Amino acid sequence: MERPSQTVRTPLRESRRAIDADVCVVGAGIVGLAHALEASDRGLRVAVLERSARALGASVRNFGHGFLAAMGDGEPLACALVARQRWLELGARAGLEVLRCGSVVVAREDDELELMAAVAGDPRRGARLITARAVGELAPIPHRGLAGALHAAHDFRVDPRQAVVRLASLLERDPRATVLWEAPVHAVEPGRVESSRASVRAPVVIVCPGPDFDTLPTELQPQSRAVSRCKLQMLRAACPQGRIYRPALLTGLSLLRYPAFASQPGCERLRTRISRERPELIAAGVHLIITQLPGGDLIIGDTHEYGADVSPFGDERLDQLVLAEATQLLGVPDLEIRERWHGVYPVASGNPFLVEEPLPGVRIVQVVSGVGMTTALGLAPRVLDGLTDSSPLPGGPPRPGGPRRPVAARSDCGS
Template structure:
């Protein structure tokens, strides 16, 4: 039985981030996943590596570092960066006040304010807005392409072993029991996302983790291109980097009157564009331990209404899907349920934005790198 320095359970972005961090530090790594290919939250998202708007402090720092790693990995693994930056639009005066308050914080460094005249010149597809914030700190990859390419590059460039289609049903000191036999490893990191039924479900229960489900859409190419992802007023009461500002209270109060159904469905606008010109648009947020598999038309209509408020009449919907992720009150969970075993779960829906830096922290502390 071959022995590894580190065994990673889960080949989503959190698991791959730990594999990268360990491999860069000279560790022999195996990644084990029950599915034949990644098909969970890591590919059912925008591919939007969001720095701007993350919660001030530690999470923002994790996002900044992770964006740097993404840029390094994308170049090495031939993963196209489809878009760079962020355009945060402000339609209501209360949203404009939040935008200005954010620009005055340390997190607003490098960002700039755009006037209606700037928008008319450079972003003519954007509907009538009072102002916008331009940030250079964010980037966007195509998740469906990036996750498989990242895994292939880890295999080819770093010698990481992958065992897909292999379910892990028990973990003990230095050993994983799988459907294909035992795997020996000095250390084990579990990154199962919202699959808590098999391994250490008591840890999830104690942390109060549930599931968040969201609806996503792909729209036909609109005939124009946006250089960066676009967000709107609703995002300013959802993303903590804006929502925690005192100025956000007035915006939330107005939205509770004007957009109560959107708030109830957790709808806020993100629009990104793929290489073929199509737009990925979302999303919504509902919470349950076992979410229903259904995607209500009413929620989709609210997502499209948020789009129309910012970018006009939406093109036809050409694809729909839902996703789920583990959700908790904090950004992430790191637990040690057994000696030399770590359970690492991003519980905020920001795995693509923060996992690389979080994994570096876990691995460095674990193997004693200062």
């Protein structure tokens, strides 16, 4: 695709505030904040423009679960490993609790355990097979009838409703950073971004649109791959009997969705069996995850609906499918539901990272697989490394321990 030689929209107009920065980030979800914090920690001046008054998108509607063990080989796993360390580092600075609580993926049949064994054999993932009895020692759930489980001890969890809030506050305290809320962007050109609240001059612009990619001008929309949306139905439930569920809880349904498992030879046999026994779960894209919020309530989900446009309406039948799986796993007759909501994230086939350069010095960065919390903080160093190599960006002191791997412009961030 040829790069446009002209301004992306109508001619830029003067705004109330003029800001000079080294990097301008559009979007203050986890992907945008990851890049802003990385740039700031390298000693660069950063401006962040967010159209909403606070974070409202996928970054606050998820489980807060870092599922490191399930990431695909290569770039995704490498980013997840860096992101885990970055979460621990930033959490300490931001006053955000990052629980090194792990995950437990229960297996009810031997074919599920077979897929888990392949992941348990990779020491980078920090996972091991455990017996059914050991499951009961890690979480207060029934273990009779289980074939075993995968205990992914390196997985982590944050409160999704507080994580991006605390990270944004950390950035706002940095004298090198300017964060503007309620500042929708209406024009981007090389070296300059215009919003309702400010005109930002910066040699590097990183646009992180999340699922709202099609609201960008045509010249800034993804070109290398078709991007659509995935809608999730999720619930918040009162914790039964005040129990503590420290690890995230998952079932064999998750094995069909995550690359580390889905790439194994036995995955299609498992899919065929579940499709035969529980076709309604496959049709609804049910994938059970349960995590616990600091106050004790449980986040439970989810279902998956795909399309260029997804319905704004919830389907109670789908919620009931998820709840039936959740009550069975937890060993309780029912759950008191306190909240229901939809999450929406961008999705595309292939590599989970989409990084393009539609204009000189402008990057569009998306995590297109729903694993932003797990990987974004590890993707950002790679994107910044590529920008340092190809743009008039001050080198700045690299973050201690940060990787120095280039990201090719206008291509997927992966091998």
